[in-house]
Amino acid sequence: MAFGNIHWKGPVGRRMVAFTFDDGPHPVHTPRLLEILDASSAKATFFMTGTNAAAHRELVRDVAARGHEIGCHSFDHCRTRTLLALPERQLREIRETNEIVEAITGKPVTLYRPPYGLVSPLLLPVCLKLSLKIVLWNINSYDFRREPCSIIVARVLKRLADGAILLFHDCHYSDATIDYSTTASVIERLLAQCSSAKLESVTVSRLLERRGVCP
Numbered sequence: 538m539a540f541g542n543i544h545w546k547g548p549v550g551r552r553m554v555a556f557t558f559d560d561g562p563h564p565v566h567t568p569r570l571l572e573i574l575d576a577s578s579a580k581a582t583f584f585m586t587g588t589n590a591a592a593h594r595e596l597v598r599d600v601a602a603r604g605h606e607i608g609c610h611s612f613d614h615c616r617t618r619t620l621l622a623l624p625e626r627q628l629r630e631i632r633e634t635n636e637i638v639e640a641i642t643g644k645p646v647t648l649y650r651p652p653y654g655l656v657s658p659l660l661l662p663v664c665l666k667l668s669l670k671i672v673l674w675n676i677n678s679y680d681f682r683r684e685p686c687s688i689i690v691a692r693v694l695k696r697l698a699d700g701a702i703l704l705f706h707d708c709h710y711s712d713a714t715i716d717y718s719t720t721a722s723v724i725e726r727l728l729a730q731c732s733s734a735k736l737e738s739v740t741v742s743r744l745l746e747r748r749g750v751c752p
């Protein structure tokens with residue numbers, strides 16, 4: 538499902554879903570997620586901030602080398618600038634973040650997820666100019682509430698369906714000491730459920746490919 542350049546769900550009919558992880562990479566939680574994804578042959582999308590990508594370049598390389606996608610999640614997750622910065626400033630910060638990632642992976646960044654999912658009218662021309670799709674989600678795990686694994690899994694399973702874009706975190710945008718290890722356990726259980734339901738976990742770009750299916 539899309540509105541212009543904004544996507545919050547993929548097409549139905551291909552039995553695909555997209556797991557997404559925001560705010561990282563994180564030196565502990567991201568590698569754990571990569572192990573879990575590999576064990577299920579699942580692909581995912583990591584929306585990284587410029588500051589965390591620059592601080593953990595080896596992780597950026599590893600995420601891409603394993604076949605996952607990397608999208609931009611702003612330079613430093615500033616709420617005020619996400620809403621109010623002039624387009625020139627937003628363009629400069631997004632471009633700077635993408636250049637950090639692209640220099641490491643050698644692959645172009647084509648997706649942008651604004652911090653907090655805030656899409657201001659100022660952002661739209663910026664993303665058009667940089668040829669970036671804006672990617673939101675239709676299932677929020679609320680994993681940042683740090684509830685028990687079973688509660689998060691149950692919340693997601695209520696809505697898990699063909700075409701879903703799911704929001705998780707592998708890091709807290711400003712506090713790397715916050716523990717996101719529960720998210721790894723949640724993903725392990727959800728991937729098992731996806732396998733039973735014959736839902737393939739793919740990158741966002743793969744989910745959004747148009748191949749003769751219903752919108």
Ligand SMILES: [Zn+2]
Pocket residue numbers: 559560610614652653710
């Ligand atoms: Zn975020």
